Amino acid sequence: MxxxxxxxxxxNSIEIKDIVEKGIKPKVSFFSYLRDMYKKVGFKNIFHxxxxxxxxxxxxxxxLCFAAIIIKDNDYIEVWQIYSFIFVVSPILYLLISFxxxxxxxxxxxxxxxxxxxxxxxxxxxxxMFIFSIVSILCNSILIFxxxxxxxEINLLRALAISITALFLFSSVFLYVLLNTSHxxxxxxxxxxxxxxxLALMISxxxxxxxxxxxxxxxxHLGLTISCIYLYIKSLKKLINFRSVKGEM
Amino acid sequence: MLLVNNxxxxxxxxxxxxxxxxxxxxGIYGLIAPNGAGKTTLIKMLTTLIFPTKGEILYNGxxxxxxxxxxxxxxxxxxxxxxxxxxxxxxxxLMYLSALKGIDKNKAEKKIKELLExxxxxxxxxxxxxxxxxxxxxxxxxxQALLNDPKILILDEPTAGLDPKExxxxxxxxxxxxxxxxxxxxxxxxxDIEFIANEIVMIKDHRILYKDSTSNIxxxxxxxxxxxxxxxxxxxxxxxxxxSLSERQEGENMKIRFICENKxxxxxxxxxxxxxxxxxxxxxxxxxxxEK
Numbered sequence: 001m002x003x004x005x006x007x008x009x010x011x012n013s014i015e016i017k018d019i020v021e022k023g024i025k026p027k028v029s030f031f032s033y034l035r036d037m038y039k040k041v042g043f044k045n046i047f048h049x050x051x052x053x054x055x056x057x058x059x060x061x062x063x064l065c066f067a068a069i070i071i072k073d074n075d076y077i078e079v080w081q082i083y084s085f086i087f088v089v090s091p092i093l094y095l096l097i098s099f100x101x102x103x104x105x106x107x108x109x110x111x112x113x114x115x116x117x118x119x120x121x122x123x124x125x126x127x128x129m130f131i132f133s134i135v136s137i138l139c140n141s142i143l144i145f146x147x148x149x150x151x152x153e154i155n156l157l158r159a160l161a162i163s164i165t166a167l168f169l170f171s172s173v174f175l176y177v178l179l180n181t182s183h184x185x186x187x188x189x190x191x192x193x194x195x196x197x198x199l200a201l202m203i204s205x206x207x208x209x210x211x212x213x214x215x216x217x218x219x220x221h222l223g224l225t226i227s228c229i230y231l232y233i234k235s236l237k238k239l240i241n242f243r244s245v246k247g248e249m
Numbered sequence: 250m251l252l253v254n255n256x257x258x259x260x261x262x263x264x265x266x267x268x269x270x271x272x273x274x275x276g277i278y279g280l281i282a283p284n285g286a287g288k289t290t291l292i293k294m295l296t297t298l299i300f301p302t303k304g305e306i307l308y309n310g311x312x313x314x315x316x317x318x319x320x321x322x323x324x325x326x327x328x329x330x331x332x333x334x335x336x337x338x339x340x341x342x343l344m345y346l347s348a349l350k351g352i353d354k355n356k357a358e359k360k361i362k363e364l365l366e367x368x369x370x371x372x373x374x375x376x377x378x379x380x381x382x383x384x385x386x387x388x389x390x391x392x393q394a395l396l397n398d399p400k401i402l403i404l405d406e407p408t409a410g411l412d413p414k415e416x417x418x419x420x421x422x423x424x425x426x427x428x429x430x431x432x433x434x435x436x437x438x439x440x441d442i443e444f445i446a447n448e449i450v451m452i453k454d455h456r457i458l459y460k461d462s463t464s465n466i467x468x469x470x471x472x473x474x475x476x477x478x479x480x481x482x483x484x485x486x487x488x489x490x491x492x493s494l495s496e497r498q499e500g501e502n503m504k505i506r507f508i509c510e511n512k513x514x515x516x517x518x519x520x521x522x523x524x525x526x527x528x529x530x531x532x533x534x535x536x537x538x539x540e541k
Contacts, residue, residue, distance in 0.1 A: 040351050108333065109332025110332040112328040113346065
């Protein structure tokens with residue numbers, strides 16, 4: 001056969017385009033995916049347990065405000081310890097709501113039914129956690145503002161950066177542990193570890209910890225915050241595509 | 250078409266299923282095996298709740314894991330332990346699941362009304378489910394599995410908790426639906442699927458034992474099933490020798506249905522009977538049926 005004269009079947013290029021479009025799933029960005037899911041599922045269904053969530057938010061806020069008042073009345077507490085307190089407690093609200101969310105699904109035994117839906121538990125959790133993190137930032141900001149009102153030595157921007165960094169750093173590690181280990185003990189160890197290590201550093205008045213929270217230039221803090229947000233979004237993307245090998249989280 | 254290709258599932262060193270090959274076209278398939286044989290493992294892999302250690306499952310040529318949400322879009326599933334939100338009404342719960350399935354709200358409202366009528370719980374559509382009986386909950390479970398008009402419907406022990414009338418209604422619904430979809434029903438209640446299933450899949454020792462029509466499977470023990478009357482005092486020795494399938498009292502005696510594998514032992518007083526699926530089930534999984 002003459003290789004310069006190969007017969008090529010007459011295929012309509014529009015048809016080819018059509019076949020390719022049907023065969024290949026269009027790539028959707030993380031935020032567009034969340035937005036589409038939000039539109040299709042609706043607020044009422046995403047937060048079908050909204051009353052319980054509001055209850056947890058109010059209880060946590062009340063407890064943290066109470067702790068803040070005690071700190072304010074204690075003359076021996078230094079500014080860096082307030083920063084440290086913010087660093088420790090910032091992820092607490094997020095942690096409580098997220099944990100409740102998984103616990104509730106398990107308790108009701110709806111895991112299997114919800115897992116085979118178009119938007120399964122992991123995808124819905126990614127959206128919920130994303131919204132929880134925004135709610136947590138808002139609540140933490142209220143708490144920080146309260147600290148600022150009673151103690152003007154606090155740098156508001158630094159405190160906010162510390163709070164957001166703590167929230168996203170903890171959330172990223174939390175999601176990493178959730179997706180990569182099936183041992184319950186590791187999950188609890190990680191949560192307890194965050195609180196115990198930070199409290200120990202705070203109580204022992206560790207110098208490095210002090211410097212890290214108070215002396216580090218603000219742009220380094222903001223850089224860290226952005227890195228942690230990036231890590232968190234990456235973890236949420238993984239959660240969307242996650243399928244547990246054992247069939248349960 | 251749903252194709253199961255050389256499927257194996259291991260949990261560490263434990264083998265739950267080994268070298269499973271199956272083909273499902275539109276129709277009803279009964280998956281029967283005793284507890285622990287690997288039924289639920291197979292169902293969980295067919296629903297992508299767990300993944301095979303080896304092999305693959307293809308729907309119309311595409312791996313169901315790669316199909317991801319497209320596969321879940323055409324899948325309906327009733328799990329063995331159907332969970333629900335106790336404070337929800339059936340309508341609220343089905344609306345919630347419809348949203349997760351990406352069904353438009355108006356379409357969902359219409360579909361839910363239809364389904365609640367189909368499973369005959371429309372009169373309690375707005376009552377909280379915490380007061381429901383097991384049978385009513387199971388009917389909500391069947392309704393939720395049909396929400397997206399699935400092309401593949403997988404039901405794990407669907408008749409658990411249903412009374413005889415509800416079982417009959419369920420069989421009629423399933424027969425009606427099977428014309429244009431694949432329906433896989435896992436059960437150990439053989440009578441539930443014996444007459445409605447196009448094919449029966451039996452699993453033994455983590456492998457496929459049969460995948461055939463009920464009549465062909467029953468042929469495997471043709472000429473081996475008999476009935477006779479014996480005295481109660483003789484029953485212990487009799488059951489040591491033969492596999493007892495069923496027993497009932499007939500006056501002073503006991504009427505026993507049993508398996509005799511050795512033709513030389515057949516007695517003229519015995520009546521040969523046509524085997525049914527339950528007989529095959531008991532024969533194949535007879536580990537504890539012979540008295541010691």
